[in-house]
Amino acid sequence: MKSEETIKTSTQTILVTGGAGFIGTNFIRHTLNKHPDWRIVNLDAVTYAGNPANLADLAEKIPERYHFVHGDIRDGQLVEQLFAEEQFDGVIHFAAESHVDRSIHGPIAFAETNVLGTCRLLSACNKAWEQQGRPDFRFLHVSTDEVYGSLGSDGFFVETTPYDPSSPYSASKAGSDHMVRAWYRTYGLPTIITNCSNNYGPYQFPEKLLPLMIINILESKALPVYGDGKNVRDWLYVIDHCEALLTAFIKGIPGETYNIGGGAERQNIEVIHTLCDLLDERLKLNAKNSSRSLIQFVKDRPGHDRRYAIDAGKIHKELGWKPRFDFDTALAETVDWYLDHKDWINYVRSGEYQKWVDTNYKER
Ligand code: NAD
Ligand code: TYD
DSSP, X not given: OOOGGGSOOSOOEXXXXXXXXXXXXXXXXXXXXHOTTOEEEEEEOOOTTOOGGGGHHHHHHOTTTEEEEEXXXXXXXXXXXXXXXXXXXXXXXOOSOOOHHHHHHOHHHHIIIIIIIHHHHHHHHHHHHHHHTXXXXXXXXXXXXXXXXXOOSSOOBOTTSOOOOOSHHHHHHHHHHHHHHHIIIIIOOOEEEEEEOEEESTTOOTTSHXXXXXXXXXXXXXXXXXXXXXXXXXXXXXXXHHHHHHHHHHHOOTTOEEEEOOXXXXXXXXXXXXXXXXXXXXXXXXGGGOGGGGEEEEOOOTTOOOBOOBOOHHIIIIIOOOOOSOHHHHHHHHHHHHHHOHHHHHHHOOHHHHHHHHHHHHTX
């Protein structure tokens, strides 16, 4: 067990990468609210998935605690300059290309950002960390359960499950995990890796299953279900993930990996039925014109993993984290957030997003 002195309890100045995306936005809002003496610098390249406007109110109200930097994790000079200016206590690395379907259409960007980008970031952070000589510095790498590949109908992913990624996305995240471990073992950089299951909640870009289905129901568009709809994902409310990340950042042991999951396994079709029922109620649709009639089974995703399920016992036993939010309640709240934020939906659905939807669903 790590000694008390190296456990982070004090004021922190953190570099967050990819904080203008879905989980990063939720993490920054949650953390600044929970730790009123922490400061966050958000380095984000603002790809199609990044939206700094998600945090514009913080930049205005608390500029001394939240600062946005438009830049790329692959720009080592910029990262080193930020370290020189801010003397970061730690890094939380979210920045990535994150969508499996996009990785099938354009895998190279995933290798460039997720693997090479992570290497360049590690390199710059390591240089700065060696100069600072801080024993309590942490580099937290936010990864996915998809690195473990696909499960059959039983079993769970544990931290020692061999990596067996199926898509260019999961392979590139697996590559980034290996790089993070290499920086720990070779250079001693105090890194921690977390592998989390599927998140849901506010601010998720509407290419992922849940926001896509919610918005399609609102617009009476088809709900494309890949294959037989019986693929299983373990769903976790994004704030639970943020809490787990803070726990791992503050109490985690360098060199360790922690699996994070919601213990809420559902088949895709079950989740879609639940969403349809929630929206039917809110939109006052009856059985005759139920949104369930929009469901369309389409050609399966190539290499589609059948089942993901996380054993989160290690982070529970060793660091004391467990999910707080119940799936049905948090899903209903998520639906209400999207209903209340139609301006946000319209804003993020740019021309670029429309082009992507056309490419992805053209041949299905
Ligand atoms: P997202 O796609 O919503 O956000 C990614 C962010 O990274 C965007 O703001 C984008 O502009 C930024 N970015 C991309 N390339 C960059 C670069 N080269 N330099 C700087 N910024 C860059 O992703 P998300 O869903 O918020 O996921 C965040 C992280 O969590 C990812 O690493 C992902 O692999 C991991 N993760 C996601 C889930 C999930 O369910 N969404 C689950 C487990 C792990
Ligand atoms: P997704 O949100 O893309 O996350 P991931 O692939 O990282 O798990 O997809 C979740 C599940 O939903 C996955 O099994 C694929 C399926 N899916 C559909 O059936 N239709 C869709 O339009 C999308 C985007 C996903």
